[in-house]
Amino acid sequence: MKFNAETTKDFRSDLESVLAKAFPELRFNLGNMTYDREGDNVSVTLEAVSGLSRGEKDLLNAMKRDGIPYPTNKKGDILVEYSRRARKYPYIYKTLEGKLFKITREDAMLKFGAV
Secondary structure: OOOOHHHHHHHHHHHHHHHHHHOOOEEEEEEEEEEOOOOEEEEEEEEEOOOOOHHHHHHHHHHHHHOOOOOEOOOOOEEEEEOOOOOOOOEEEEOOOOOEEEEOHHHHHHHOOOO
16 A cells, blocks of 8 residues: 555545444544655544543542532633642633633632632
8 A cells, every 4th residue: 555645535434434334432633644655653542431520530639629609700700720839829710801800819709609
């Protein structure tokens, strides 16, 4: 089999369909594909379709720990991230206009209705 740009494109589409059918609970993101005489090199990243990302899990755990019942407030602001490494401003929220702001734990508990 010869490896060239056309066969690489065909191989990509075939590989995507086979992986999607074989593992429906996983998402395969095929990255760059390079080829030479011996074969194709494919970079692949793998994600769980229904799973939460690490950032989402961190946010949910921090909200539970700090007593924040919902990630939204009356103004429409949404908590989007919690950074475990940020000591002073661990919470990040997004406004209706799309602007992102960092806030402290105490401010998050006040702004998002801590119980």
